[in-house]
Amino acid sequence: MGYKYNGSPLSLDVAWKDTAGTQYPSNWLRSSNATQRAAVPSGGVTWEADPAWYDQWFYWGSGKPKDIAGLKTSWVQKQKDQANSLLAKTDWLVTRKAEAGTAIPTAQANYRTAVRTQCGLREATINACADTDKLCATMRNTLAPTVAGTGSNGASEKKKEDGSSYDPVQYNDIANPDLLEAWPTEP
DSSP states (O other): OEEEEEEOOTTTTOEEOOOOOOOOOOHHHHHOOHHHHHTTTTEEEEEOOOOOOOTTEEEETTTTTTTTTHHHHHHHHHHHHHHHHHHHHTHHHHHHHHOOOOOOOOHHHHHHHHHHHHHHHHHOOOHHHOSSHHHHHHHOOOOOOEEEETTTEEEEEEEESSSOOOOOBBOOOEETSSSOOOOOOOO
């Protein structure tokens, strides 16, 4: 927010008057110190910090998450819309096959299958998010690329240089399952 006097904001590099009628030059806020600002009559000049930042797609305010069910529905629909957009470019090939029996080129058929598969994986990842914080981190791609491996998450066991096991057993890190994979690229 910035500097305030009597609840009203003060702009940097703009001259102003206090309640006693004292005129302050435009450079006063930049050149004054905290003691001088506190000595201004009627409570002094104060600093008001900006409100905490929050992602408006996921939160109503700082620390006020939006409904997770509604967010999931919205983000799943966005994935379907993206898949539809990617597939629309080659829909004519499907129509041509249905109407004239002309085969869809293998590369295009594989691409279309990959788009549908990726859409399903992205939807499953979104639906697996337990809360708004996790969904936000997933959709904004701010998660760590790997997570600690365990015996139950499919990680392979670490081995010593001689091939023997550690005691207790240790596991290799695995790719973070909460990351969204990129959409396939067109052939």
